Amino acid sequence: MELKANAFPQAAIIALKDIQLQTALARGTTNASNARLRAMSEVTDAEALRRQARAAKLRALRNLPALLEQFEANITQRGATVLWAEDAEACNRLVIEVARRHAVQRIVKSKSMATEETGLNRALEAAGLEVIETDLGEYIVQLDGDSPSHIVMPIIHKTREQVRDLFVEKLGMTPSDDPEVLTAFARQKLREAFLSAQMGITGANFLIAETGTVAIVTNEGNGRMCSSLPPVYVVIAGIEKVVERVADFATLVQLLPRSATGQRMTSYVHLISGAAQPDEPDGPAFMYVILLDNGRSRIRGTRYAESLACIRCGACLNVCPVYQNVGGHAYGWVYSGPIGAVITPLLKGVANAAPLPHASSLCGACQAACPVMINIPDMLLRLRADLVAEGEAPPGLSAGIAAWARLMSSPFLYELSGAVARLATRAMAGSDGQVRRLPVPLLGNWTENRDFPPFAAKPFRQLWRERQRGQ
Ligand code: SF4
Incomplete structure (x- = not known):
């Protein structure tokens, strides 16, 4: 996905004026946040569980190299091949090599942020391979030539009516707004893809070093279809997904669905420890796990290492007042919301996501x-x-902050600026007392989408002085 993070201010203004987007975001983020609060309130000691989960992830990050090697050794023993990808290009190249080795033509794929990060679909199509997204949201995104706008709910930006119109236009469906009809229709289409694909690709929610296990939590069952029906199965996972023990996974998996979708547990939890064994009738004949670095090792050695503890639940997006208003596309890359505002600059360079x-x-x-x-x-x-x-820093910011510091450190200038601001905003206010638009270019942008309440007629300092004087 092309990086457009530096266009955030312009993209945010467009998003704020998009009524359909605002409707979809309000609905999606409110429902998800309420569901999370309900699900977390059922946990006897949610804070203790969160602390335990955090400790497990930070411990894993501290021991990352050793745990990755342990994971590799264990899953290799059960017939899987582990490949290491230093960056996005290497990852995509490895997938294409595996596809060519096994004469693959058609690939089914389950939702994976790591593959969004590497732009895998584009690379596969450029190599002449057919790739079909099988997560319903991702399927809709692919059909529409769109991109996901949320870590967990890729089409949070779309209304049901938009999905209906898309299915009618692209798949010739008889129009219906009923989510069950829409889902059944997509499922029918995807079933054909599952049965004819030679390769399945999934991400991973966790990699368990102790047992060499790939853990995937899903609600639609498509992860299981991708990992068990095609003869070749490829997992693509960021190296930060590794945890030390099954017990750590058991802690984290109590929190991921609750935080992501407000469920106690997702409909499916897959634990895959290698290719199909000789005595197993099901499962892939060939399994590959690609461990993707793509800048993560660099972050691990910095004061931002904690960002690698993210389990991609999306809860921070749903509660963020900025995300709630502008949605994910405005952030201009794969990761959006508060965690996207941290990891995009870290992975792509601060100057490219300023x-x-x-x-x-x-x-x-x-x-x-x-x-x-x-x-x-x-x-x-x-x-x-x-x-x-x-x-x-944005132009003028350093000078502005220096001026602000000067004002704040001088009682005389502080009082004077307050008096000037009071008079000025009163002169600009409408009949209801609100300032609709501040004239200075920078502040004018600030009031583009908000009102500016006028300053109080009497500042607190004056009220306090009057009180002291007994007035
Ligand atoms: S940073 Fe955001 S997405 Fe990551 S685990 Fe925390 S709430 Fe979830």
Whole structure:
């Protein structure tokens, strides 16, 4: 996916004016957040579980090289082949090589953010291979030539009516708004693909080093179809997905569905430890696991290492006031929302995603929702500091902050500026007392989509002085 993160401000303005998008986002994020709160409230000690999950992920990150080797040794013993991809290009090349080795023509694929990151579909199609997304949301995205806008709910930006129109136009379906009819129709189409594909590709939610197991949690069963029906099965997983023990997986899998979709558990939890064994009638004859680095090792050695603990639940997106208003596409790359605002600059370079660390009010809702308690606001602040250090701060920001610091450190200038602002905003206010648009270019943008409440007639300092004087 082409990186357009630097166009965030323009994309956000377009998104804010898109009524259909606003309807879809309000519906999707509110439902997901409420469901998460309900599901988490059922846990006896949710905070303790979150702390345990965080500890498991951070321990795994500390021991990452050893755990990856342990994972490789264990799954190799059961007939799988582990391949290492340093970057996106290497990953895509490895998949194409595997496809050619086994004379594959048609590939079915389950949802995977890692493959979005590498642009796998484009690379496969360029190599003359047919690839069919089988997660319903991803299938719709592919059909529409679109891209996912949420880690867990790829078509959160689409309304049911838009999906209906797409199916009618592209697949000739008899029009219906009923989600069950739409799903049944897509399922029928996908069934044919599952039965005819020679290769299946999935991501992984966790890699368990202790047993050499790939763990996948899904709701549609397509992950199981992709991993068990075609004779060749390829898993593509970021190296940060590894956890040490089955017990760690058991902790994390209690939190992932609750945080992602508000479910106690997803409909399917697959644990795959190698290719089909001689005494097993089902399963792939060939299994490959591609471990993708693509910048993760670099992040692991920095003060942003904690971002690698993310389990891609999407909870931080659903509660973020910025994401709730602009949606995922505005972030201009695969990862969106608060965690996207951290990992996109880390993976693609801060200069290539300069607006993203500023796309946050630092309210802390993301950290409060995160099942592994990642301190996203802190990392966003550090990234802002990095931007300043690299000379990538927005034009005028450093001068503006210096002027602000001067004002704030002088009681006289502070009072004077307050008095000027009070008079100015009162002069600009409409009959209801609200300022619709501030004139200065920068602040004018700020009021493009909000009203500016006028300053109080009497500032607190004046009220306090009057009170002291007994008035
Ligand atoms: S940062 Fe936390 S809340 Fe956000 S997707 Fe990752 S695990 Fe979920």
